[in-house]
Amino acid sequence: MRHGLRCTPGRLRILALLHASGLHLSTAEARTGLARRGKAVHTTTVYRTLETLEAVGLVHAVPGPGPTRYGITGEPHHHIVCGLCGRVAALAREHLTEAVGRIEELTGLRPDASGSLLVYGRCSRCAVRTKGRDAEPGGCGAASEDWTCQARRRPAPSFSLAQPGIFLQ
Structure with a gap:
């Protein structure tokens, strides 16, 4: 127990x-x-x-477009979320150390130990499928099984952050 x-x-x-x-x-x-x-x-x-x-x-x-997704809580990490298909991938904290420092510098907000950045954009699959046109969420047909977890040192998905949204969770 x-x-x-x-x-x-x-x-x-x-x-x-x-x-x-x-x-x-x-x-x-x-x-x-x-x-x-x-x-x-x-x-x-x-x-x-x-x-x-x-x-x-x-x-x-x-949270993201579509249903909420759940992951194992382990090493603190950030998340990248495709705003079209809703896929989520973990990104090790050290990959965004400079970004977190810059956010703190600009806003005065210091994320605590459990704080995580949510970076919204388009995954590489959706960026290719929707190049040159707007797409509706869920429109690319990509499945979350295609992604791997960067926090565990596996290949990270690439993102096109043309219209990013960054939030502290």
Whole structure:
């Protein structure tokens, strides 16, 4: 019983899925991942479990266009979010050290240890598919499974930040 929660098989399965995938998954993606592993669970149960795990700090939520996505809380990291397809990737803190310093210099806001930047833009897939035209969110058809986690030293997705939005979470 760590974090004040019972260690149930359902909670462990969801944590194992998030850890194994290395991705930030929506409730529906987590439910599908569990079903692929032979553990069919109702979407509401997955949602409630993710919310419970977030409340005690074992997972974190990343808002974006489309559904909220959840990732394992581990090493502090930033997030890049595609404003069109909603894909989320983690980016190790050291990659944005200068940007965080500049934000502090400009605004006086000093992110605390758990503070994370959310950088919104277009992922490379959406940038290619929508080059020269405006696109609606969700319009590129890209799936989050294509991304890997930079916080774990895997290749980072490239972004076109023509209209970026940076927020402190």
